[in-house]
Amino acid sequence: MARMLIAAEADLRRVAALDASMVDCVEQAFVALAGGRVVMPPVLRLDIAEHRGEVDVKTAYVPGLDGFALKVSPGFFDNPQRGLPSLNGLMILLSATTGLVQALLLDNGYLTALRTAAAGAVAARHLARPDATSAAILGAGEQARLQLAALTLVRPITRAALWARNPARAAAAAAECAARLAIEVTAAPDPQAACRGADIIVTTTPAERPILSADWIVPGQHITAMGSDAGHKNEIDPLLVARAGYVADSLAQTRRLGELHHAIVAGLVPADADLPELGQVIAGTRPGRIGRDAITLCDLTGTGVQDTAIATLAHARLLAAGIGQTFAT
């Protein structure tokens, strides 16, 4: 009889938070991905149009780690009308040597939110100017807040402007971020105003048409686009994708799901363009920012290696802290 550990979201919140160790964990995941020995199949995606639902399943095997995660991410966009969150999900950690389930991490998307925010920190650490002090955040959801918090972990951010379609939500998010991070955060009246003077711009929306125009961008800025994880999503002007120093989390994914996809469709970037991945930039095998005046763009679609990395970290911490419930299988 085998045993597995089951952890609820509350358990996971006790052992994992957005902090420097989480950023390092996700950074190492990208390095592993760039090393070429990771096995990461294409995302499995199920669409349930009649209920405005979708499910993504991601996984990756990282040599050297004892386990690998299978991450199930449902998004059902009528849920708020039922008083339920749109995003949910869980991670299953399996042994990389036996395939047995080691842990069920019933995180309701919490670990995904952390590893996504941590990827934003990793992107800024390796692509933004070292002395970046100002940020623009487009969007006012959970990731908007987390991405700003993530930037403060890696750059000396002192002020930020936040824009969202709904001005009331933008104002509330700005106030909350200001209080939590102890920096100046203002709500901007439009996205162009938010981006003006920002050293780092992070887009965090589910937009299906660009919300960031190439015309607004000035030398030295870094952009992280983390909203697009499906072919129909598009936050960034394809012209900007073509002009900027482009870096993918996973080129195989961004060609199909990311901002790059739209630049390819528009004929602005060749489909087989050999663009750098974040892990290569971290490892130093490909250039990232090539000067103070460069414009850099990191296209994050979310990768299975991040899930495997954070699930492994969370599992180790649960075991060390004696948190969670064991279940005989």
Add this chain to the structure above:
Amino acid sequence: MARMLIAAEADLRRVAALDASMVDCVEQAFVALAGGRVVMPPVLRLDIAEHRGEVDVKTAYVPGLDGFALKVSPGFFDNPQRGLPSLNGLMILLSATTGLVQALLLDNGYLTALRTAAAGAVAARHLARPDATSAAILGAGEQARLQLAALTLVRPITRAALWARNPARAAAAAAECAARLAIEVTAAPDPQAACRGADIIVTTTPAERPILSADWIVPGQHITAMGSDAGHKNEIDPLLVARAGYVADSLAQTRRLGELHHAIVAGLVPADADLPELGQVIAGTRPGRIGRDAITLCDLTGTGVQDTAIATLAHARLLAAGIGQTFAT
């Protein structure tokens, strides 16, 4: 706070078995698949070559059912050396309207074994001669035994011959099946001998080269091939696939993963051949067996609709019986 049901393998064995209701359940799944409104993405597959491991993830949304399953099937082929079974896994049942996890069915592959065997019964019910009394089973594993049991549910089987590479395992499996099913079951010295005089032949091996030759097959026989669920697996002589009255469980899958794949690669069947699916035969919209002397072949790769169907059935029975553990998420 939401609640989910967690059921262990022992719980599932109490509520689900290979019986007529299970065959009907899987039959309805194939009918739904043929109806064209099912959403069934391609199988996600992760290979971990250095540990001789693989994981398949299958899913399907079936309109009209409250939930849909995500089925995780690891196969790690060095496990027997560790005293562990090669195959494991679990099913996650999610609400089709909210995406919330309704149940975790920690079946270690038990439900998969049942729904796979039930598909064999469905294939025989709609493709084998009604008066089929004899069977040949190639393979001696769990599915070999279950497939023979499944045939007895739908056809008046009185005798069977079983062949496997390992004669001792074949003899043991034959003896066990004879005792359990109260029919005559003998171990055959070679696959050709096993198939001689059989009305129904079922192949259940992980063979990567054909074990069933087209030359051995005579008019009236029905073949179900259920061993191939990956592109490198191949049990059936491609010539037989081309000649027989061919039926797929899912044509999209058998073109990539099934016996059909090898017949296409060999140039014996056009890649875009419009071949019938089992659900269409059940529904009567495409012909199956066109006469007593026809040779029929059903190519089973295993489909997400079967998983959704059996997970839904098992969940309903667990709830009705008050079996399983609820877990706050």
